[in-house]
Amino acid sequence: MINDIRVGALIAYCSVKRGNKKTLMFIVFVLSLIFMNLVFLPSMIGGMTVLFTGMMQDYPYGDVVIEPTGDNTYINNADNVLQKVRAVEGVRAATKRLDVGASIEHKQKVVGVTVTGLLPTEEYEISRYPYIITEGDFLGELSRDEIIIGAAIAGTSPVFGEIYDNLGEVRAGSLVDVTYSNGVKRTYKVKGIMEGTFELVDLNALVHYKEIEEVYGLEESKATSVVVRVDKQGTEEQIQDKIREAGVNEQVFTWADKSESLIRQAMQSLGAIDVMSKFVSLIVGAALVLIIIYINVLNRKKEIGILKAVGITPGSIVLSYAFLSMFYVSLGIFAGLVLYFALMLYFQANPVVFYETMEIRPQIDPVLLIQSIVTMLTLSVIAGTLPAWSVSKESILKAIWSR
Amino acid sequence: MIIVKNLKRYYGTGETAVKALRGVSFEINKGEFVAIMGASGSGKTTLLRILALLDDATDGEYTIRGLKVSSLPEAERSYYRLTQVGYVFQDYALINEMSAAENVYILSMMEGKSRKESYETALEALDKVGLKEKHNRIPDELSGGEKQRVAIARAIAKKPDILFADEPCANLDTRNSKQVLDVFKELNEKYGQTIIMVTHEPWHTEYVDRVITLEDGSLVSDVQKRR
Numbered sequence A: 001m002i003n004d005i006r007v008g009a010l011i012a013y014c015s016v017k018r019g020n021k022k023t024l025m026f027i028v029f030v031l032s033l034i035f036m037n038l039v040f041l042p043s044m045i046g047g048m049t050v051l052f053t054g055m056m057q058d059y060p061y062g063d064v065v066i067e068p069t070g071d072n073t074y075i076n077n078a079d080n081v082l083q084k085v086r087a088v089e090g091v092r093a094a095t096k097r098l099d100v101g102a103s104i105e106h107k108q109k110v111v112g113v114t115v116t117g118l119l120p121t122e123e124y125e126i127s128r129y130p131y132i133i134t135e136g137d138f139l140g141e142l143s144r145d146e147i148i149i150g151a152a153i154a155g156t157s158p159v160f161g162e163i164y165d166n167l168g169e170v171r172a173g174s175l176v177d178v179t180y181s182n183g184v185k186r187t188y189k190v191k192g193i194m195e196g197t198f199e200l201v202d203l204n205a206l207v208h209y210k211e212i213e214e215v216y217g218l219e220e221s222k223a224t225s226v227v228v229r230v231d232k233q234g235t236e237e238q239i240q241d242k243i244r245e246a247g248v249n250e251q252v253f254t255w256a257d258k259s260e261s262l263i264r265q266a267m268q269s270l271g272a273i274d275v276m277s278k279f280v281s282l283i284v285g286a287a288l289v290l291i292i293i294y295i296n297v298l299n300r301k302k303e304i305g306i307l308k309a310v311g312i313t314p315g316s317i318v319l320s321y322a323f324l325s326m327f328y329v330s331l332g333i334f335a336g337l338v339l340y341f342a343l344m345l346y347f348q349a350n351p352v353v354f355y356e357t358m359e360i361r362p363q364i365d366p367v368l369l370i371q372s373i374v375t376m377l378t379l380s381v382i383a384g385t386l387p388a389w390s391v392s393k394e395s396i397l398k399a400i401w402s403r
Numbered sequence B: 001m002i003i004v005k006n007l008k009r010y011y012g013t014g015e016t017a018v019k020a021l022r023g024v025s026f027e028i029n030k031g032e033f034v035a036i037m038g039a040s041g042s043g044k045t046t047l048l049r050i051l052a053l054l055d056d057a058t059d060g061e062y063t064i065r066g067l068k069v070s071s072l073p074e075a076e077r078s079y080y081r082l083t084q085v086g087y088v089f090q091d092y093a094l095i096n097e098m099s100a101a102e103n104v105y106i107l108s109m110m111e112g113k114s115r116k117e118s119y120e121t122a123l124e125a126l127d128k129v130g131l132k133e134k135h136n137r138i139p140d141e142l143s144g145g146e147k148q149r150v151a152i153a154r155a156i157a158k159k160p161d162i163l164f165a166d167e168p169c170a171n172l173d174t175r176n177s178k179q180v181l182d183v184f185k186e187l188n189e190k191y192g193q194t195i196i197m198v199t200h201e202p203w204h205t206e207y208v209d210r211v212i213t214l215e216d217g218s219l220v221s222d223v224q225k226r227r
Helices: A002-018 A021-061 A078-086 A120-126 A209-216 A236-245 A255-299 A301-309 A314-349 A366-392 A396-401 B044-051 B074-083 B100-110 B115-128 B144-156 B174-191 B202-207
Strands: A064-067 A091-106 A109-118 A133-136 A146-150 A175-180 A185-194 A204-208 A225-230 A251-254 A352-354 A358-360 B002-011 B018-028 B033-038 B059-064 B085-088 B162-166 B194-198 B210-215 B218-224
Touching: A002 A314, A002 B100, A021 A255, A021 A314, A021 A352, A021 A358, A021 A366, A064 A236, A064 A255, A078 A091, A078 A225, A091 A120, A091 A209, A109 A120, A109 A146, A109 A209, A120 A225, A146 A175, A204 A209, A225 A236, A236 A251, A251 A255, A255 A301, A255 A314, A255 A366, A301 A314, A301 A366, A301 A396, A314 A366, B002 B044, B018 B044, B018 B059, B018 B210, B018 B218, B033 B044, B033 B174, B033 B202, B044 B162, B044 B194, B074 B085, B085 B144, B100 B115, B100 B144, B115 B144, B115 B174, B144 B162, B144 B174, B162 B174, B174 B194, B174 B202
Parallel strands: A109 A204, A146 A185, B033 B194, B033 B210, B085 B162, B162 B194
Antiparallel strands: A064 A225, A064 A251, A091 A109, A091 A175, A091 A225, A133 A185, A146 A204, A175 A185, A352 A358, B002 B018, B002 B059, B210 B218
16 A cells, blocks of 8 residues: 555656646646635625624624513613623623604605614714714714604615605705604604615614603613623623623623524525535536546546556556645645635725625635635545546556557 | 467457457467567467456466466456566557656556665666666657667566567667667576567567467467577
């Protein structure tokens, strides 16, 4: 066996050292594209996942969200909850919100929305709402009778403009009538239009927390949710446990828990595409590696016959092709990685724009890269071994003289 | 040393079978330089391939030093080809991506010798055929005669019992042919190498001890020229 390995390595080494360099470069180029095919689409899907999940964190749920238990509509004494939460180590910021149903009317056009009552100054640390005002200004601590409405409702969204009903070009400074779910009607001046290119944002409206308290006659700092941001991403589950340990008896969720129902289906669809894409890539990759090596073996059929005729064992010959194939594929993987990282750098600087404003930056997943490398190397051994094994089993006369 | 009894080789079966060898018998002693001659299609190359264990006989018996090699399983035939038999092909059959030395020493490595030892053996064999200085050249950088001498070096490096050569001068001009035949003659006379060579050139027989002639797959003459 050791002699087989030594001789196989010598044959492969000579083949690479003195073989046709243009052919080698072509094979490596094709293999690098196969590798790219395996890793690029999953990276883009990873980028989409990060984008969507990032939106869930940046707007409705933060990193951890606390909601009322059971059938309760509100968290009672949200300030007490906030006090406990803020004392937890690893919590960066927390705030309370009140979400209610309402309809907004402007010039006989009516649209149903969720209105969120929030504390404007605290939101700068919690969400991106204050940073996505495309027209006018964000709410202030003294904002009363003022409202921020999403671009999709206002009718100014280039993304959702034709998908959802809107109020028809409402601008900052326009007056709108809001009828809350309890029947109370208020007139607000639109202080700003927000645009997050995300339905949950652009179909929403924001008012000051105290507005909702007043409209619904709420006392003792009630809230429909307490939104928490953590110091360090990835610690959400630990913080979730710590909040519970701090004596918060409401329901505590991580953003991932809350996102699941909303995004899981989307991610599952993307995941299915991802799995199918990987499967097809693997099949195509396996077929291409097999074809490349098979053509190589066929071109060297006579050589294989000669080697057998002079006494080289079939084992050495098969091993030489396995080594050769592994070498080609290793170079292909290396070239593919260079190409892949170059594309990653490019797309980090020039993200793919989705819905005109959503920027998707592909994600580098080390596990995916390792899986793809192992897969390609395994394929290379199979693809290199099978054709060589088949030819090495032919009779010497057939291999050399095709008889 | 070699005993061939009623060796037959048919391609196909029944009425349409091509009878390449129709029952050939002869014996060859150690140290003989034998030429197998005959017209094209007489069966001389078929006979040589069977003797060198590259092909199987349809019937008959073939022994080397008492060992019935015709019935050996493929793994043992492969080992026999590696250690006991040298074969020089008509078209050199060198591996183009290997240097002259690598073409030769790959067989020593297969036998389990170290790289250094294999290299020394290769240089020794190349020296015997006058190509030690060109051991680093690849086949494309050598003339036809030089290529054939590398092929001979490959065949003799393992010091085989028998050296087979299938029309080794077929692709060479007279000058290169003489060089190759001189190498064979020297190997035979100086080292006692047993050589069986297929040829169709009458002047090649000046170099050999004995000439076996085939016609339509049958042995028609066996002439001892020297010794």
